[in-house]
Amino acid sequence: MTTTGPARTTGAVAPVVAPMLELRGVRAAYDSIDVLHGIDLVVPAGQVIALLGPNGAGKTTTLKVASGLHPAAAGDVFIAGRRVNGARADELACRGLCLVPEGRGVFPNLTVRENLWVMTYAGRSRSEIEEAAYARFPVLAERRHQHAGTLSGGEQQMLAMARGLATDPALLILDELSMGLAPLVVEQLYGLVADVAAEGVSILVVEQFARVVLGVASRAAVMVAGHIVHEGLPAEIEATLSESYLGAGETEH
Template sequence: MSPLLEVRGLRAGYDGSAVLQGVDVAVEEGTVLAVLGRNGVGKSTLVMSVIGLVRAYAGSVTFAGRDLTGARTDTIAAAGIALVPQGRRVFGPLTVEENLRIAVRRNRPGPWTLERIYEVLPRLKERRGNRGDQLSGGEQQMLAIGRALLTNPRLLLLDEPSDGLSPMVVAQVADVVRALRDDGITVLLVEQNVRLALGLADHVAVMVKGEIAWRTDPAGFRGDRERVRALMSVTGPQ
């Protein structure tokens, strides 16, 4: 069976400079792939390229058997890919419900409705009349996830979802991601928090200098401390 997302030989970057140096990566449907690596190796560029926000110079991005290389962002979103960006990027002057209703107007047919978002993320229902800039970091992250889910994606791109959050809120985000995986949503997770990533991932890909240097599973990652240290300058979790 073909993977849901398949990236082959992808070179992409900014202003004519390639950050990705021929990335090959695949994500099987219904799984979580965690992309790990030091800062600046191209992890965020990878997800931004998949969603069409960074130009691909070479290679291909195939989703559900469809070539989306070079497609417009709205075309990619309509195909069933959604991004939860680093930093959340909620609309501060708009209320929680207004932020969500923007996504409702763009959604594909599917199970995710505003009512279901409020069931799965009840804090958003409690805060639905508050502006985005009145929310805590954790609440903004839940809002960003809820907004993405309302497009009814098959693939969710999560870019550093734990960034700036307390350990308690990180645990809540992890619970949400596990529930989404159990619900059949495929996840490509870019994350600096190694412990969080390994707790969620079915598969792990480590990036070095714009390339995938190692593919393994969480057990393999934990069991090869020397390689982890060489690639990431960390010892990894116990």
């Protein structure tokens, strides 16, 4: 599998980089309720894309479809140029896609160490993963024998991020990183996101409260009611944000 490498050459004319993630006309539904009405979204290799939108816009569902947790009713999902419709989430995870889900992406009844051990399915050994995680977040090393459920919210989110980063994913998908966290912690986490992006990882970030993520994103899209209604540079998006939200909540931060 070469999906972990971002570059792929097609033809002799010029090297064209396939986007890391591309959704084409994706539709999805829960039972009979349509949630996504044809989403087109591209995460170019090595860039940070922010997906914004009010509650219930379908952002999380978009991520679920992209990561194989929820089937697409129509349309195609490409990862590094390969069509991956119907692939299971664990297959994608083993091939370099990492989704940090909404809330805390940790197993509360496992110790920190055991949480890290679960990540060995993508091909890294236990010690490699532990080293990588502790190097990035020294606080986790202190807490290695503690149950993840007893960590603070920020530490739990760090553990979840550590999981994502320790396996060297090609594509990192972050869902509502800031949920329930203190502003300072959120800032730190987004600083980390910027660092990771600088290492060449493609990142798709979903946020409901948008300002903080626009600081690190190279482009952003706004979703409302299952459609992408705005797309552009962070500055443009910021200007039109309140209009797009249409009273769906304040957009401070």
